[in-house]
Amino acid sequence: MELRNCPVCGKLFVYTVRNLCPECAKKDEENFEKVRQYLYDVPQATLEEIAEKNRRSRKECSGIFKRRPAYAEKEQPEHSEL
Template identity: 45%
Template sequence: MNANLKNCPQCGRLFSPGSRNICNRCLEKEEEEYMTVRRYVRDHPGASIFEASEETGVEEEKIMQFIRDGRLVTRGFKGVLQCEGCGKPINNGRFCDDCINERNNAIYGAARQPKPQPEPDRKPPSVGKRSERMHVRD
């Protein structure tokens, strides 16, 4: 007998948990759903989660999960996720770049890096005004 058997939270069947928390059957199903959504997003860049869910029959929550897991990294879905740190809309993962940086800084503690300053706005010297006098270099 195996004391490590667990009930699959999705279908309730007993299984021995491996790297994932659901049984193989559900894992396979999830994999299929993932591929379906992936294909849909590839063919329909810019689709919303809602549309993808409607078209593929995969639950929105599932699609969100794929994105959260970083499996569905796509420019297709815009701003559907919120940073868990500051609530800013993000495209994938759980945190926005700012919060990731902050967390990294917290981890590395004392070696806190100053925030990189944005490049100063270096516009090319304006030319082409009609009144402007032209000159040539000697």
């Protein structure tokens, strides 16, 4: 059992898979879902639009896809050609 401090809130937690305490991991997952849903609804959105509409910084929004590269590659909605 390895104890670590959460890099977001500083709280001590038992490290399992993610380097976040359970509370911050839950918030991170909720933020990811909001951004993912926005991209599903507006697939042509720019990083600036995503950040503005989700009240996140550009860095936070781009970090979401760095932490979840499988989404960036596989789960993006398909675009139909007109």
